[in-house]
Amino acid sequence: MAVLVTGGAGYIGSHMVLALVDQGEDVVVLDNLSTGFRWAISPKAKLVVGDIADQQLVQKSIADHGVDAVVHFAGSIVVPDSLSDPLGYYFNNTVKSRSLIESCVETKVQYFIFSSTAAVYGIPSTNPVFEDANLAPISPYGSSKLMTEWMLRDCAAAYDLNYIALRYFNVAGADPAGRSGQSTPRATHLIKVACQTALAKRDHMDVFGRDYDTPDGTCIRDYIHVSDLIAAHMDALGHLRKGGGSKVFNCGYGRGYSVLEVIKSVEKAIGGPLDARDAPRRAGDPPELVAGADKVRVALGWQPQHQDLDFIVQSALAWERHLQRRNDAA
Numbered sequence: 001m002a003v004l005v006t007g008g009a010g011y012i013g014s015h016m017v018l019a020l021v022d023q024g025e026d027v028v029v030l031d032n033l034s035t036g037f038r039w040a041i042s043p044k045a046k047l048v049v050g051d052i053a054d055q056q057l058v059q060k061s062i063a064d065h066g067v068d069a070v071v072h073f074a075g076s077i078v079v080p081d082s083l084s085d086p087l088g089y090y091f092n093n094t095v096k097s098r099s100l101i102e103s104c105v106e107t108k109v110q111y112f113i114f115s116s117t118a119a120v121y122g123i124p125s126t127n128p129v130f131e132d133a134n135l136a137p138i139s140p141y142g143s144s145k146l147m148t149e150w151m152l153r154d155c156a157a158a159y160d161l162n163y164i165a166l167r168y169f170n171v172a173g174a175d176p177a178g179r180s181g182q183s184t185p186r187a188t189h190l191i192k193v194a195c196q197t198a199l200a201k202r203d204h205m206d207v208f209g210r211d212y213d214t215p216d217g218t219c220i221r222d223y224i225h226v227s228d229l230i231a232a233h234m235d236a237l238g239h240l241r242k243g244g245g246s247k248v249f250n251c252g253y254g255r256g257y258s259v260l261e262v263i264k265s266v267e268k269a270i271g272g273p274l275d276a277r278d279a280p281r282r283a284g285d286p287p288e289l290v291a292g293a294d295k296v297r298v299a300l301g302w303q304p305q306h307q308d309l310d311f312i313v314q315s316a317l318a319w320e321r322h323l324q325r326r327n328d329a330a
Helices: 011-022 055-065 079-084 086-106 140-158 190-198 226-241 259-270 294-300 309-329
Strands: 002-006 026-031 046-049 067-072 111-117 162-168 170-172 205-208 223-225 247-251 276-279
Touching: 002 011, 002 055, 011 026, 011 226, 026 055, 046 055, 055 067, 055 086, 067 086, 067 226, 079 086, 079 140, 086 111, 086 140, 111 140, 111 226, 140 162, 162 226, 170 190, 170 226, 170 309, 190 205, 190 259, 190 309, 205 259, 223 226, 223 309, 226 247, 226 294, 247 294, 259 309
Parallel strands: 002 026, 002 067, 026 046, 067 111, 111 162, 162 247, 170 223, 205 276
Antiparallel strands: none
16 A cells, blocks of 8 residues: 655655655655655655646546555645735645545545644643644634644544544754755745854844743744654554544644744854844734643654754754755755
């Protein structure tokens, strides 16, 4: 049997492909390459260039390769962009996911793992936030992902389809072996932006608000290393294949760091200061978002290996230097 990875040419998806290939799985990547990179895909995986909404292509790919599991990463992920283009986000994240799920039902795919987000919680009343907290997204991005969770819930009740939805907190870092990382030039992830600033790929970085009700006034987030996140996906796949039922899990460490703490970690790694400038708050930014992540450890046996901010930063910085060398050689 094979695993179909949608968005497998992107940041998190490419790490999933590597992990599956490392475990000897047959892997098919479906990606339209609008934001992903062909070179980021393991050469041991099969690439199908196309869109998840193309049901004929999706169903043919599933049938041709004997796919029993789909891991769904394809989608749009920038919260501020979703506020300015809500219809685009509902189309790309919700409408197209509905089409993909229908293709899975039609071809009798048994297992589905969904890349969801902590944005479904909006601004939680308490931190850490657990899976049973109130779901009140404050951005179209969060709403679009929550709608897909609901579709999966309802389809699992109606059809022979079991799923795991993983609600990511702040994903960062890069493959410790240096095979993949966050490669989008204008990414908005804090650690990526800080590393780009450290290597003079940006002339400065912005700190969006210093007046939050947090110890140093800047937003606090739970940063999870991408390899640990992928390990949770692999555990989820194992759970489903062993007959486990449909579940929703948070993916984070249960420990938050502020924007200023992240900047200090990057400065420590490079041995010098970053040009970090004050900027207004961004719409849709909760003051604090930290995972209550006990459930995933107990239910899936997930054991993260990289719970250290300095390690996350160092791996991200190493990848940024790799990209710099790659671009210089091009």
